Amino acid sequence: MSPVVGIVMGSDSDWPVMEAAAKALDEFEIAYEVDVVSAHRMPREMVTYGEQAADRGLKVIIAGAGGAAHLPGMLASVTPLPVIGVPVPLKYLDGMDSLLSIVQMPAGVPVATVSVAGARNAGLLAARILAAHDEELLGRMRDFQQELNDQATEKGKRLRAKVEGAGGGFGFGN
Numbered sequence: 236m237s238p239v240v241g242i243v244m245g246s247d248s249d250w251p252v253m254e255a256a257a258k259a260l261d262e263f264e265i266a267y268e269v270d271v272v273s274a275h276r277m278p279r280e281m282v283t284y285g286e287q288a289a290d291r292g293l294k295v296i297i298a299g300a301g302g303a304a305h306l307p308g309m310l311a312s313v314t315p316l317p318v319i320g321v322p323v324p325l326k327y328l329d330g331m332d333s334l335l336s337i338v339q340m341p342a343g344v345p346v347a348t349v350s351v352a353g354a355r356n357a358g359l360l361a362a363r364i365l366a367a368h369d370e371e372l373l374g375r376m377r378d379f380q381q382e383l384n385d386q387a388t389e390k391g392k393r394l395r396a397k398v399e400g401a402g403g404g405f406g407f408g409n
């Protein structure tokens with residue numbers, strides 16, 4: 236299957252964070268490619284990647300970067316595809332630098348920014364974007380949401396049993 240999502244990052248050092256996006260796409264059996272594409276260190280290749288992405292069949296780009304994280308915004312400026320930005324936290328500033336570098340885009344050049352290190356949600360958001368035009372994938376997303384719902388309900392049951400067992404009161408679920 237040819238890739239429909241491009242997962243790119245400023246450095247291979249971002250992979251431990253970005254891997255969660257790949258895992259989410261694996262869960263939905265969505266084909267993706269992975270690469271290092273840095274706006275700062277390889278600007279010409281970055282522009283080429285962004286310019287060719289749609290013609291190569293990609294539908295969504297997930298771009299992760301740390302520090303002065305210009306990659307997601309720069310990619311969004313050269314591709315018509317939706318770009319999801321993942322702020323990667325580095326040693327200093329706890330990812331606030333990456334977050335602010337990615338999230339405050341000027342009007343006209345959107346980047347859908349997820350939380351700091353929120354690569355899993357980036358993968359899930361890419362799946363939802365694809366599902367908007369794919370009934371079968373939409374069904375799997377609904378199943379996934381139902382599973383989340385069931386798990387949260389189960390957690391509530393367990394918590395209530397624990398508290399009630401210790402002589403506590405009753406909760407919303409009763």
Ligand SMILES: Nc1c(C(=O)O)ncn1[C@@H]1O[C@H](COP(=O)(O)O)[C@@H](O)[C@H]1O
Nearest residue numbers: 245246248273274275300301304305306
């Ligand atoms: N933020 C960017 C960009 C960019 O935005 O173009 N290119 C690399 N980087 C970031 O530099 C950090 C350190 O990279 P190294 O570990 O290679 O020194 C990484 O988090 C990367 O995303």
